[in-house]
Amino acid sequence: xxxxxxxxxxxxxxxxxxxxxxxxxxxxxxxxxxxxxxxxxxxxxxxxxxxxxxxxxxxxxxxxxxxxxxxxxxxxxxxxxxxxxxxxxxxxxxxxxxxxxxxxxxxxxxxxxxxxxxxxxxxxxxxxxxxxxxxxxxxxxxxxxxxxxxxxxxxxxxxxxxxxxxxxxxxxxxxxxxxxxxxxxxxxxxxxxxxxxxxxxxxxxxxxxxxxxxxxxxxxxxxxxxxx
Amino acid sequence: xxxxxxxxxxxxxxxxxxxxxxxxxxxxxxxxxxxxxxxxxxxxxxxxxxxxxxxxxxxxxxxxxxxxxxxxxxxxxxxxxxxxxxxxxxxxxxxxxxxxxxxxxxxxxxxxxxxxxxxxxxxxxxxxxxxxxxxxxxxxxxxxxxxxxxxxxxxxxxxxxxxxxxxxxxxxxxxxxxxxxxxxxxxxxxxxxxxxxxxxxxxxxxxxxxxxxxxxxxxxxxxxxxxxxxxxxxxxxxxxxxxxxxxxxxxxxxxxxxxxxxxxxxxxxxxxxxxxxxxxxxxxxxxxxxxxxxxxxxxxxxxxxxx
Numbered sequence: 001x002x003x004x005x006x007x008x009x010x011x012x013x014x015x016x017x018x019x020x021x022x023x024x025x026x027x028x029x030x031x032x033x034x035x036x037x038x039x040x041x042x043x044x045x046x047x048x049x050x051x052x053x054x055x056x057x058x059x060x061x062x063x064x065x066x067x068x069x070x071x072x073x074x075x076x077x078x079x080x081x082x083x084x085x086x087x088x089x090x091x092x093x094x095x096x097x098x099x100x101x102x103x104x105x106x107x108x109x110x111x112x113x114x115x116x117x118x119x120x121x122x123x124x125x126x127x128x129x130x131x132x133x134x135x136x137x138x139x140x141x142x143x144x145x146x147x148x149x150x151x152x153x154x155x156x157x158x159x160x161x162x163x164x165x166x167x168x169x170x171x172x173x174x175x176x177x178x179x180x181x182x183x184x185x186x187x188x189x190x191x192x193x194x195x196x197x198x199x200x201x202x203x204x205x206x207x208x209x210x211x212x213x214x215x216x217x218x219x220x221x222x223x224x225x226x227x228x
Numbered sequence: 229x230x231x232x233x234x235x236x237x238x239x240x241x242x243x244x245x246x247x248x249x250x251x252x253x254x255x256x257x258x259x260x261x262x263x264x265x266x267x268x269x270x271x272x273x274x275x276x277x278x279x280x281x282x283x284x285x286x287x288x289x290x291x292x293x294x295x296x297x298x299x300x301x302x303x304x305x306x307x308x309x310x311x312x313x314x315x316x317x318x319x320x321x322x323x324x325x326x327x328x329x330x331x332x333x334x335x336x337x338x339x340x341x342x343x344x345x346x347x348x349x350x351x352x353x354x355x356x357x358x359x360x361x362x363x364x365x366x367x368x369x370x371x372x373x374x375x376x377x378x379x380x381x382x383x384x385x386x387x388x389x390x391x392x393x394x395x396x397x398x399x400x401x402x403x404x405x406x407x408x409x410x411x412x413x414x415x416x417x418x419x420x421x422x423x424x425x426x427x428x429x430x431x432x433x434x435x436x437x438x439x440x441x442x443x444x445x446x447x448x449x450x451x452x453x454x455x456x457x458x459x460x461x462x463x464x465x466x467x468x469x470x471x472x473x474x475x476x477x478x479x480x481x482x483x484x485x486x487x488x489x490x491x492x493x494x495x496x497x498x499x500x501x502x503x504x505x506x507x508x509x510x511x512x513x514x515x516x517x518x519x520x521x522x523x524x525x526x527x528x529x530x531x532x533x534x535x
Binding site: 087089095 | 276279280281282283298299301302303304305309311312315316317318319320324328331332333
């Protein structure tokens with residue numbers, strides 16, 4: 001376990017940190033103001049109550065699936081493209097453990113960034129509403145509990161779903177742009193599910209299972225698919 | 229016998245094509261072993277299999293008498309390597325790359341890192357990211373990374389690539405020093421055979437993915453032959469004169485205007501004088517001693533030059 005934690009931390013040291021930090025800041029700032037933008041520019045119905053805003057925020061935060069794709073690119077695909085993966089393979093670490101550490105590193109980062117993004121969006125939306133009210137109805141303290149519950153569940157779902165492109169596009173095919181396009185497609189599918197008459201809850205379960213399957217295959221098929 | 233590396237039936241197939249076939253390699257403790265082979269004959273692939281970078285299709289690798297598998301990769305703590313070309317996290321500095329390497333191996337000693345950088349004359353590049361390094365600097369940094377832990381085995385693939393003549397000499401001296409002072413075993417590959425000849429104790433000749441032979445340099449030297457090589461457009465006349473005047477019959481025609489005379493009962497000067505007196509035009513005449521290069525050409529049987 002201690003070895004795994006060490007490997008996760010080492011993944012952080014290898015990262016092009018300035019690129020990731022810049023990307024995260026852009027995500028946070030953009031997502032912070034999206035509820036206001038949607039209510040003002042797309043449909044005022046989103047602002048009927050704090051509950052509807054929370055539903056809107058759930059959809060907004062799926063944008064972070066794209067952040068998962070960006071990390072797959074840096075942590076896996078770039079390692080193959082720059083051949084640094086052969087350096088990693090020459091260390092006394094078995095490949096399953098190495099890939100598990102990489103996956104946990106991405107998972108922790110996506111989960112953490114999503115949680116912070118949820119919090120920042122909630123705080124900024126609430127503060128803006130206090131200054132320039134745009135959400136109808138009263139704020140119910142029970143909403144906070146609901147919001148936290150939603151935040152944890154949704155962040156976990158986003159984290160696992162963001163791994164869908166990992167096995168096939170990331171490790172097997174090692175394709176940067178298709179990995180990003182796959183993440184965009186998943187985001188759009190989730191956002192447009194009601195318009196496409198798809199059961200959103202069922203869709204989330206399916207995507208969650210796909211993400212989980214991709215993680216399992218990435219770890220257990222590493223000997224064959226991870227070969228240079 | 230105390231072998232550091234031993235392989236049996238090592239085979240690698242890629243897309244159904246056999247690129248490495250049934251390699252039985254033996255590298256003894258404390259020796260400097262050289263891989264000889266043309267470009268693309270499989271030296272790098274074998275080295276990759278020895279260091280766990282790629283897995284064999286069949287056969288096995290024994291490092292320090294322990295079979296190398298995913299479960300026994302800890303044995304690689306005893307190995308330093310630079311395979312194919314030096315690979316780094318290019319956005320990091322030399323020292324950051326060295327520290328990262330140390331952390332992966334569970335080793336952290338800043339003094340050792342600085343000493344290794346000093347050994348390859350890279351001590352004043354701490355703040356420069358590796359992407360700004362020349363190929364020669366990367367090669368030296370790769371060697372510094374391979375030697376920093378003073379492992380028991382160091383595998384270097386073309387270690388003098390991209391180095392200037394002084395750099396080549398420095399690396400050669402460094403390899404010899406580490407071998408003599410620390411008893412480190414080396415497996416090297418190089419296409420500069422003259423360079424290999426100055427360092428290695430034993431060679432393995434690889435051709436078309438097969439290990440043709442393993443032989444010590446001392447044995448090659450024992451078998452060394454001397455000969456006079458003559459180039460002339462009047463070949464028939466020259467051969468007649470050599471046989472009739474000097475009773476020389478131990479020669480070999482290399483091409484239709486070049487022969488090698490192995491019977492050295494007559495000196496180069498005497499042969500030249502006799503041929504000139506009989507109006508045989510001489511384009512070139514020179515005495516040679518067969519070298520590692522000759523041994524290599526003989527082994528691969530192609531006669532072509534290395535790339």
